[in-house]
Amino acid sequence: MAGPLIEMKGLSKTFRRDSVEIPVLHDINLNVYEGDFISLMGPSGSGKSTLLNIVAGIDRPTGGELRVLDGDLLSMSEDQLASWRNHHVGFVFQHFNLIPVLSAAGNVELPLLLTPLNRKERREHVMTALKLVGLTDRADHYPRQLSGGQEQRVAIARAIVTDPTFVLADEPTGDLDADSATEVMEVLQGLNRQFHKTVLLVTHDPRAASYARIRHYLDKGILVERDS
Amino acid sequence: MKIPLRYNLGSLLARRTGTAMTVVGIGLTVAIFVIMTALVWGLESTFVETGHDNQLIVIRQGSLNETNSYFGRDLFQVVRFLPGVSRGENREPLAFGEIVVNVNHTRIDGENSNFILRGTVEPALALRPEVRLVEGRMFRGGLRELVASRAMSARFPDLALGSTVHLGRSDWNVVGIFESGGSAYDSEAWGDYGAVAQDWDRPVYSSIILRAESDAAAAQIRTRIADDQRINLQAIPQKQYFSDLASASTGIKLLGNFIAVIMGIGACFAAMNMMYGSVMSRTREIATLRAIGFRGRSILASFLLESMIVGCLGGILGCLLALPMHGISAATANFETFSEVLFHFKITPGILLRGILFAVTVGILGGYLPARRAARLRLIDLLRE
Numbered sequence: 001m002a003g004p005l006i007e008m009k010g011l012s013k014t015f016r017r018d019s020v021e022i023p024v025l026h027d028i029n030l031n032v033y034e035g036d037f038i039s040l041m042g043p044s045g046s047g048k049s050t051l052l053n054i055v056a057g058i059d060r061p062t063g064g065e066l067r068v069l070d071g072d073l074l075s076m077s078e079d080q081l082a083s084w085r086n087h088h089v090g091f092v093f094q095h096f097n098l099i100p101v102l103s104a105a106g107n108v109e110l111p112l113l114l115t116p117l118n119r120k121e122r123r124e125h126v127m128t129a130l131k132l133v134g135l136t137d138r139a140d141h142y143p144r145q146l147s148g149g150q151e152q153r154v155a156i157a158r159a160i161v162t163d164p165t166f167v168l169a170d171e172p173t174g175d176l177d178a179d180s181a182t183e184v185m186e187v188l189q190g191l192n193r194q195f196h197k198t199v200l201l202v203t204h205d206p207r208a209a210s211y212a213r214i215r216h217y218l219d220k221g222i223l224v225e226r227d228s
Numbered sequence: 229m230k231i232p233l234r235y236n237l238g239s240l241l242a243r244r245t246g247t248a249m250t251v252v253g254i255g256l257t258v259a260i261f262v263i264m265t266a267l268v269w270g271l272e273s274t275f276v277e278t279g280h281d282n283q284l285i286v287i288r289q290g291s292l293n294e295t296n297s298y299f300g301r302d303l304f305q306v307v308r309f310l311p312g313v314s315r316g317e318n319r320e321p322l323a324f325g326e327i328v329v330n331v332n333h334t335r336i337d338g339e340n341s342n343f344i345l346r347g348t349v350e351p352a353l354a355l356r357p358e359v360r361l362v363e364g365r366m367f368r369g370g371l372r373e374l375v376a377s378r379a380m381s382a383r384f385p386d387l388a389l390g391s392t393v394h395l396g397r398s399d400w401n402v403v404g405i406f407e408s409g410g411s412a413y414d415s416e417a418w419g420d421y422g423a424v425a426q427d428w429d430r431p432v433y434s435s436i437i438l439r440a441e442s443d444a445a446a447a448q449i450r451t452r453i454a455d456d457q458r459i460n461l462q463a464i465p466q467k468q469y470f471s472d473l474a475s476a477s478t479g480i481k482l483l484g485n486f487i488a489v490i491m492g493i494g495a496c497f498a499a500m501n502m503m504y505g506s507v508m509s510r511t512r513e514i515a516t517l518r519a520i521g522f523r524g525r526s527i528l529a530s531f532l533l534e535s536m537i538v539g540c541l542g543g544i545l546g547c548l549l550a551l552p553m554h555g556i557s558a559a560t561a562n563f564e565t566f567s568e569v570l571f572h573f574k575i576t577p578g579i580l581l582r583g584i585l586f587a588v589t590v591g592i593l594g595g596y597l598p599a600r601r602a603a604r605l606r607l608i609d610l611l612r613e
Contacts, residue, residue, distance in 0.1 A: 049611075058519065059608045079523050086521025097516040101238025111520045113230045158520075 004031035011064035037192040039212035048202040090159030094171035105139040129157035149180025166198035231530040257495040258546025262583040264484030270574040275474035278411035279467035286436040294328040312445030323438035324352035342567040347424025364404035375404035376417040396427035499594025515610030524603035531599035539591020543584035
């Protein structure tokens with residue numbers, strides 16, 4: 001088996017609020033391999049999103065080691081991290097975070113604007129991504145014209161349009177009803193099974209977590225167990 | 229900058245009320261700026277466009293202009309035969325003595341003000357080719373007849389063609405109307421030198437207008453007149469004479485610029501307020517863009533561009549609001565000659581461009597701090613929000 005894409009050894013994170021130190025993550029040891037579909041479950045405040053943000057290079061750990069794709073994120077500048085995220089990370093947010101004044105296609109195209117692709121090539125990539133999530137007929141619709149589940153599928157299309165190394169999904173079903181949540185999780189599962197996309201899912205929903213092949217539990221910042 | 233323009237345009241439309249209010253605010257500021265600039269340019273060009281190369285105005289030494297200059301008629305003979313004075317077709321020197329008096333009269337609005345009555349001779353028209361008689365005829369020598377500029381006849385009803393107006397000690401008939409293409413002569417009425425001098429009991433000249441044969445001849449004439457202590461006169465190039473009179477516009481220019489700067493500062497704050505509100509309501513979008521990989525400077529450029537677009541729209545609105553003022557005539561007091569100066573608001577393409585640039589600058593200044601804030605928001609804090 002090839003080495004892990006993400007390797008965490010003794011990772012910890014402590015926040016400081018005024019003079020109070022709040023430990024959020026403690027001694028996290030976790031490896032993520034290519035093609036994994038991993039869910040991180042836990043109650044609110046358990047540190048799930050913090051861990052995801054650290055993997056994405058958005059936040060920095062206070063202690064421990066973190067290697068992502070054999071690179072040291074901690075030594076990168078903000079601009080380098082931004083470029084790295086564009087190439088390697090597809091982010092799916094709980095609240096979809098679509099730009100309301102851009103159409104579905106416009107939203108999906110955003111990450112491609114940072115690549116050397118020309119307009120025609122970008123359009124092809126956008127339509128391919130929308131086809132994968134089953135929304136080619138909604139390309140010109142604005143977010144306000146889409147249902148919650150459709151918005152999240154557009155967000156997934158945006159996350160995968162650059163063919164990133166891994167997809168990070170932070171509570172992607174948090175704002176959805178049961179049917180829409182199922183739609184979204186089936187899309188993520190399909191990306192993993194058919195396209196071998198590495199997915200790291202953060203959720204407190206057991207049904208969403210059940211789509212993952214490997215399930216970890218975080219409780220008060222400690223990785224307590226694993227199911228697969 | 230890689231963030232698409234349609235994002236900025238869409239965002240401005242999404243907040244159309246705030247955008248519209250800011251555009252109107254900037255537009256009103258630009259309208260004032262353009263109108264004031266057009267006023268100043270109209271006033272300045274009235275003087276700047278008067279005068280010809282190689283022509284001199286001779287006035288008394290120490291006088292600032294014709295209205296406070298006077299000298300004996302005998303000196304005219306000395307000046308007109310100076311070497312270098314150009315000759316007409318009849319071989320006579322192209323030099324003519326004139327008298328200028330300030331006349332106080334009732335305007336169309338019922339208020340009184342001064343205007344310049346110039347006593348001259350018909351052959352002097354040769355030295356003022358910009359003056360065209362457009363109605364009626366020229367005054368005849370020795371008679372109490374006037375020609376008035378069209379602008380003056382509109383401002384003083386008694387100077388309309390065919391009117392009789394009591395000036396000095398006599399009644400004068402207005403027999404002609406002239407136009408001078410916006411030069412200083414548009415603020416004057418003319419009559420026969422002899423008739424004016426007699427009516428005002430001033431058997432003197434205020435000035436001599438002459439044409440020199442060349443630049444070099446004009447310089448020589450100036451030197452000769454300056455060096456001749458007997459005659460106590462000074463010769464000033466005609467263009468310079470009128471541009472010096474343009475100092476009447478200095479006060480208005482300063483006032484106009486001051487008003488524009490004050491209003492511009494206000495408009496900057498309006499733009500800044502709008503953009504700060506826009507940034508704070510779009511933190512999630514900013515977070516998304518940063519998470520996707522857009523750098524802080526792209527965010528800065530995008531928000532700055534948005535502010536510039538608002539400024540530009542305000543500039544266009546302001547120019548459209550100001551345009552109806554183009555060509556409108558107005559008057560101001562010339563504190564050099566103590567008479568009215570008529571001028572037209574002149575809105576040129578250059579002034580419109582300055583208005584747009586002014587507005588874009590307001591947009592940039594007003595939008596920079598909010599744009600910088602947007603660029604510096606920490607991604608982790610944005611995501612936590």
